[in-house]
């Protein structure tokens with residue numbers, strides 16, 4: 001492990017992050033400093049660089065991992081677009097970013113009538129309170145542990161009979177949960193969400209499980225990949241109301257060899273090596 005990455009963070013009494021929560025630094029660094037590397041995919045995140053400056057942590061090893069920087073910016077673009085399409089259709093809906101880290105999607109998605117909830121585990125939310133306080137009355141922060149069933153009710157998300165659908169996002173999160181925990185998360189969404197709700201999340205393939213030490217950025221955090229999809233039906237099997245609405249590639253525009261590797265993997269194994277899924281719930 002490169003001690004320069006996390007040592008300054010761990011030495012500060014006010015900023016303590018365990019292995020998995022510390023992975024939030026990877027996308028934060030990309031959104032803070034990646035725009036100049038990939039201008040076509042620039043995130044334009046007004047909050048990331050100021051937040052990182054206040055943390056005073058050396059993220060240079062993450063920035064040397066250019067494919068990951070690109071992957072974060074590319075997936076941010078897709079999450080933004082899909083969420084913004086959702087709010088076009090449902091302007092009064094609530095969006096919830098579960099495992100939000102130090103993202104601030106409401107800077108892009110606030111349409112003056114929708115609501116937004118950012119939720120993560122306690123140590124991340126403490127950090128968030130200091131660095132990224134909620135910006136207005138329609139923007140709330142909450143604690144969530146997705147490994148504990150019952151989070152839908154604990155977050156006070158709308159009941160199934162509500163007429164207004166909910167948008168859920170899990171970005172860079174589910175791969176750190178156990179497979180049965182991911183099944184429960186998807187089941188809980190299918191069981192509780194009002195009809196027309198959508199869930200957006202990124203996913204690794206099962207080949208990545210146990211291989212985080214080979215990932216050029218995640219290796220610095222000691223977090224491990226525990227869940228990856230083996231079949232496309234893994235996404236919808238947890239509840240009969242779930243349907244896969246669309247699948248989005250993230251890495252194809254990095255370069256030709258990445259595009260070839262992604263499409264070959266998808267064709268050979270039937271699931272993406274890394275991709276983004278959009279699920280919806282029916283009646």
Ligand SMILES: C[S@@+](CC[C@H](N)C(=O)[O-])C[C@H]1O[C@@H](n2cnc3c(N)ncnc32)[C@H](O)[C@@H]1O
Pocket residue numbers: 020021022023024025026027028098099100101102103119120121124144145146147170171172173176177
């Ligand atoms: C790679 S970071 C992604 C953060 C943010 N979504 C982003 O893209 O910048 C993974 C995040 O998942 C959160 N996370 C991991 N396990 C979780 C759980 N059981 N419940 C809630 N959040 C969790 C971590 O705390 C961390 O903030």
